Every structure is written in structure tokens, then in C-alpha cells.
Amino acid sequence: MSNVELEQKVNQLLHTESFNDTVINGLQVEGRNKIKQVITGVTACYDLLNAAIRLDADAILVHHGYFWKNESAVIKGMKRQRLKTLLVNDINLFAWHIPLDVHPKFGNNAKLAELLDIEVKGSVVHPLVLWGTIKHPVTADSFKNRLHIALGREPLHCYANNAPSMIQCIAWCSGSGQRFIDNAAAFGVDAFITGEVSEQTIHSAREQGLHFFAAGHHATERGGVQALGDWLSIQHGLKVIFVDIDNPA
Template sequence: MSNFELEKKVNQLLHTETFNDNVINGLQVEGRRQIKKVITGVTACYDLLNEAVRLDADAIIVHHGYFWKNEPTVIKGMKRQRLRILLVHDINLFAWHMPLDIHPKFGNNVKLAELLNIKIKGNIIHPLVLWGTLKNPVSADKFKKCLSVALGREPLHYYAQNAPLLIECIAFCSGGGQRFIDQAADFGVDAFITGEISEHTVHSVREQGLHFFAAGHHATERGGIQALGDWLSRQYNIEVIFIDINNPV
């Protein structure tokens, strides 16, 4: 498959043209024309690029790529080093951000729900914040353990003194969704899961009576890129290798 054909196929799959994102979705850095081996990962960091070189990959596909809005346009320092690896080794870089967060089959939110056995019921904020329920209500400690096992890291759990004793109704948004905590509280959930936490999040949780789990931006956004890689491998017989570069955040 050619690099431009791959971009077209994934854009069609994820309906990329319908999004007004704050970053370029699709092919970000052009490399060799034919693609037979792909490395996938959450972020196009230096270590992931070097793994692609070591494995002689033709392309890298990530959730967090380059060229964000308001990002400095000067090519120097860390950005120069990253782009140099891609250009010297003729490796394509593809990135899909918001389209890969909210896709109903391959999205980070859907994959997070599947991992935690949350039955999706609908949206709190369309299309970024979903809500759903557990089949059986569980204690906060038990749910925290489930999160730890599912994501391979210890989540930060903060809760109000009057938070529900059992968790059943859950709102969730992968990545940096802590800014939606007030809308989740207004909706009336028992708990809210996202990747990160901010200073003001603690006060919102404390004053609005719910549980909050910061499960890691990286950890909550592995599912989408893995699902996309699996689809490419099955559909087009491309070798796809997911590389999980450790990130505690």
C-alpha cells in the first residue's frame, strides 16, 4: 500500500474531514512511498522514532503527532532532532487525534469502556464525554483495582466525603478531560474517569460529591491506536507493531 493510499483509507474510516481539530490529522511527514511495516504508538516521541528505525519500519502512526495550533514553527532543538530521524530514514509519520478519540468503534473512549466493562449509555458532552454503567455496582477500592489491572498503572483516586459508597454510573473522557468534571457532576454520575488532574479538579470533586480517577493520559489513550493498527493489519495485510513507550502521566 502507498503512503497516500493509507492516509486516504484511514481518513475515510475515521471521517477525518468532519473534524475541526487543533492539529493536522493524516500524513504529517512524508517518507518512502510503499508501506509494508508500520510502528504504532501513543506519541511520536524520540524513543518511538528510534524503535521505528531499529525495526526498519516504513511508517509510524500515532495519536499525538506534531504541528499543533500555536506551536512555534521554528525547526530547532527537540523538534529538529525528531524530524531529522524521520527525514534521514525516509519514514512516514501519520497522526490522528480527535478522530481517534471519539470513533464509535476504534476510539479511545469506546476502547476504555470495553476495557472496564462499562456499558455505554450516551453522551454528556457530545462527542467527547460519554457515560455508562457497570453491570454490578462496586466499591471505589474495587473499581480502583480494576483500573490498575486494566491499564497497568496505579490511578490517582480522589473523592468527596459524601461520595457514593458504590460506583455504578460513570462518566469518562480519555486524555486531558479533567476540564469536564463540572458537567459530569451536574449530570449526576458516581464517578468520572479521565487521564489527568488539575488543581481546580480537586475542589470540584470535593464540593460536588463524586469520585474522580486520573488514570493517565497515555494509559487511557493506548486503546484507539492499537485498534487502528489491528484494523490495518487485518484489512490490508500490513505488518503492524505497537510499541508502548512508558509514560507515568
């Protein structure tokens, strides 16, 4: 498959043209034309680039790439080293951000729901924040443990004294979705899950009577690139390897 074909096929799959994103989606750095082996990961950090070199990859596919809106255009320091590494080694870099968050099958939110056995019912803030239910109500400690087992890290849990004693109705947004906690509280869910936490998030949870879980930006956004990599492998015969560069945030 050529790099142009890969970009076209994933853009079509994820309906990339439908989104007004804060970053370029698709091919961000052009490398060799022919692609046989792809490395997937959450973020195009230097360690992931070096893993691609060691594994003789033709392309890297990530959720967090480069060239964000309002980012300095100057190529120096860390940015220079990353781009130099890609260009010298002739490796393609592909990135899909919001399209890979919200896709109903391959998106980070959809995969998080599968992982936690949540039945998706609809959206709180379309298309970024979903809500759904688990089959049987559980205590907050039990649900916290479910998150810990599913994502491999201890989530931060904050709650109000008047928060529900049992959790069944849940809203979630992978990554840095803590700004949506007030929407989740107004919607009336028992709990809200996202990746990160801000100072004001804690007060919102305490004062609005719901359970809040910050389960890790990186941890909540591994599912999308893995699902997309599986699709490229099964449907298009590419060799795809997911490389998990651990990040505690």
C-alpha cells in the same frame, strides 16, 4: 499500500473531515511511498522514532503527532532532531487526534469502555465525554483496583465525603479531559475518569459529591492506536507492531 492510500483509508474510516482539530490529522511527514510495516504508539517521541528505525518500519502511526495549533513554527532543538530522524530515514509519520478519541469502535473512549466493562449509554459532552454503566455496583476501592489492573498503573482517586458509597454510573474522557469534571458532576454520575488531573479538579470532586479517577493520559490513550493498527493488519495485510514507550503522566 502507498502512503497516500493509507491516509485516505484511515481518513475515511475515522471521518476525519468532520472534525475541527487543534492539529493536522493524517500524513504529517512524508516518507517512502510504499508501506509494508507500520509502528504504532501513543506519541511520536524520539524513542518511538528510534524503535521504528530498529524495526525497519516504513511508517509510524500515533495519536499525538506534531504541528499543534499555536506551536512555534521554528525548527530547532527537539523538533529539529525528530524531523531530521524521520526525513533522513525516509519514514512516514501519520497522526490522528480527536478522530481517534471519539470513534465509536476504534476510539480511545470506546476501547477504554471495553477494557473496563462499561456499557456505553450516551454522551455527557458530545462527542468527547461518554457515560455508561457497569453491570453490578462496586465500591470505589474495587473500581480503583479494576482501573489498576486494566491499565497497569495506580490511578489517583479523589472523592467527597458525600460521594456515593457504590459506583455504577460512570462518565469518562481519555487523555486530558479533567476540564469536563463539572459537566460530569452536573450530569449526575457516580464517578468520572480521565487521564490527567489539575489543581482545581480535586476541589470540584470534593465539593460536587463524586469520585474522580486520574488514570494516566498515556495509559487511557493506548487503545485507539492499537485498534487502528489491528484494523490495518487484518483488513489491509500490513505488518503492524505496537511499541509502548512508557510514560507515567
